Ligand code: SF4
């Protein structure tokens with residue numbers, strides 16, 4: 001059995017849940033495969049922490065798939081258990097650090113969204129350099145972009161940033177599902193034209 | 206769900222990614238339900254929402270968003286007695302409200318199958334407590350099923366209707382938020398023929414009438430049925446034993462925690478212990494446990510919350526004279542969500558197996574960092590009328606977000622989107638417990654502490670849920686209190702279900718039977734009732750001030766529709782050709798030169814569209830309205846004491862106007 005775990009974190013309103021749904025739908029074709037993963041929404045409201053997990057499970061054979069010791073999977077990812085982490089907000093990347101191990105790939109958006117505690121002057125928002133250096137203590141595979149700016153520039157809107165991030169994921173990490181599967185899911189969804197462009201854009205960043 | 210028609214048309218062999226909640230709904234559909242209802246509540250809302258959305262494609266399906274859980278479960282009982290399989294859903298605390306019908310359901314039994322799906326919320330990310338509703342079954346005798354994953358969520362729900370009919374119990378299907386909001390692969394089954402779903406109520410006085418000795422008789426009957434069910438559960442397909450090892454240690458678990466446990470064994474590389482998976486966590490058959498205990502010296506019960514399984518199993522162990530040791534809550538916390546990490550740590554400690562190095566490292570790293578990171582909490586959406594309401598209240602009582610002083614006005618909180626007002630920066634609630642506790646507790650406080658004014662808050666949906674009798678009680682007993690009803694026309698927090706004061710549908714269609722809230726309140730005997738737009742913050746705030754000076758029960762209705770619904774409707778109208786842009790547009794901006802950073806808009810109002818920007822020239826920061834997120838509600842414009850925010854209007858001829866006057870563009 002092989003597993004591949006992706007943790008996606010960010011804030012309410014950034015399209016985190018959609019990213020998880022796209023990645024799961026793209027993996028629905030093989031029989032010897034299981035897809036799972038739960039989401040956590042800190043209330044439906046804006047600016048709360050949101051995370052979603054995508055877990056791919058590949059069985060070696062039918063026996064393994066029917067083995068009760070092998071075929072039941074948690075909807076969560078354990079500490080140190082993510083093959084990849086995507087974060088759409090820099091500070092939240094550090095909250096997602098618990099999922100990383102030395103081989104994990106990290107992709108994060110460096111546009112900060114200031115939490116209320118910082119707004120009120122009670123705490124300070126960490127510098128990007130601090131975030132990167134903390135991540136580097138765990139893994140070397142770190143990629144970060146100003147995805148908000150890229151999305152605004154190309155699409156005049158922030159709606160595409162989650163799909164751009166998915167494109168980057170495919171460019172930087174060995175993902176056990178195919179790009180074309182993702183593309184065909186995007187092609188069926190809302191805003192297909194822009195989403196396909198955004199995915200392509202991310203692939204080439 | 207990717208292809209929404211699959212939810213209705215899918216049949217055996219089809220596969221899709223669905224939410225746990227959708228899987229439960231699909232299971233009920235496969236079982237042939239004709240009735241589905243709920244009072245919306247996270248994490249369970251989508252169970253009925255998906256059925257409601259699709260009912261036009263499904264023959265003979267009635268759905269209802271009831272005004273509260275008590276009504277909703279009674280509705281399901283009425284449908285069941287009419288021979289209709291019925292599904293009722295609610296969140297964990299909903300059962301407190303529905304506990305009365307639940308209690309009587311065992312006495313009367315069901316006719317057609319009845320399933321009560323409960324979304325529990327360990328860790329309380331969307332609730333005001335983390336109660337474990339399984340304990341209710343010790344006196345309601347409702348059997349409890351706990352699916353472990355998406356597939357079981359569907360399969361168990363479907364089977365639950367058969368079990369319900371066979372033993373004449375309403376069945377509780379328990380799903381924590383981790384399962385409700387898990388999205389994963391589901392294999393569909395076939396849907397039962399729906400053409401002959403037709404109600405036919407047959408009188409059954411022996412079961413349905415409960416008084417004096419009749420009630421006592423029914424009490425004895427359900428205890429008997431419970432014993433029969435226990436027998437059935439000795440060898441049913443729902444409880445499973447994994448026994449291919451030689452270890453003298455056994456593990457017992459259920460639901461999502463069982464999924465955590467099995468993944469834990471895989472992560473720790475442990476494959477030889479005996480395992481019992483309980484599909485039914487109530488009742489538990491003594492014989493089943495006895496057989497599982499054979500040859501074991503130690504048994505570990507892995508579960509969330511306060512140990513409902515452990516409580517039952519220890520009792521059984523005592524009765525059957527088990528000589529080994531039983532462990533549970535020594536290794537797994539009684540509070541908070543039990544995560545995969547918690548199960549890994551607990552099992553590794555019990556088995557004295559080392560943790561994987563990467564796990565250990567990551568946990569330490571997280572612990573080291575987490576205290577240093579600024580906390581983040583959710584807040585109102587940009588342009589939300591609740592933000593204006595809280596701003597107005599705080600201004601009216603002479604309080605600021607940044608001042609650390611004792612407030613001599615008591616603000617009673619309640620349940621809904623506006624509950625977020627208790628968080629920073631507003632900190633505008635002094636207590637919060639359950640639905641309609643605000644006015645109930647508030648009126649007593651106002652009675653006993655005459656030195657403080659009391660303001661009680663409530664949302665429209667919460668008011669209709671159970672607030673009307675509370676308001677009547679306040680009037681009848683001469684309370685002195687200001688009651689603010691935040692009427693945003695929708696049950697917004699749970700996905701925008703309609704309330705009795707929803708005036709227009711999302712596509713602009715006016716709705717029937719819209720309640721006149723002001724008239725209703727007057728008819729309850731309140732003479733001081735006013736309805737205002739909270740976004741006119743200055744007017745609203747002075748109205749609150751003067752209301753506080755009046756004696757008796759005063760009601761202010763903060764009436765403005767949820768901004769998300771307003772935006773959605775405008776979008777859909779625009780799509781359908783109505784020219785919403787014709788009326789002209791406006792834009793708000795902060796003039797850097799005039800802004801003195803007094804923080805009125807940035808901290809006191811704290812609209813998230815107002816952000817901090819780096820000034821490339823000076824290196825300092827300035828406040829800036831992000832045009833991509835501002836929804837142009839104009840509240841910041843109204844409150845800026847330094848007239849630093851300006852309104853730029855432009856109409857379709859793109860003629861710019863500043864504060865109503867044509868704009869001179871200097872180059
Ligand atoms: S209220 Fe006006 S002066 Fe005060 S910070 Fe906001 S824009 Fe600046």
Ligand code: SF4
Nearest residue numbers: 812835836838839841
């Ligand atoms: S007008 Fe002001 S208060 Fe309203 S959304 Fe825009 S920035 Fe926020």
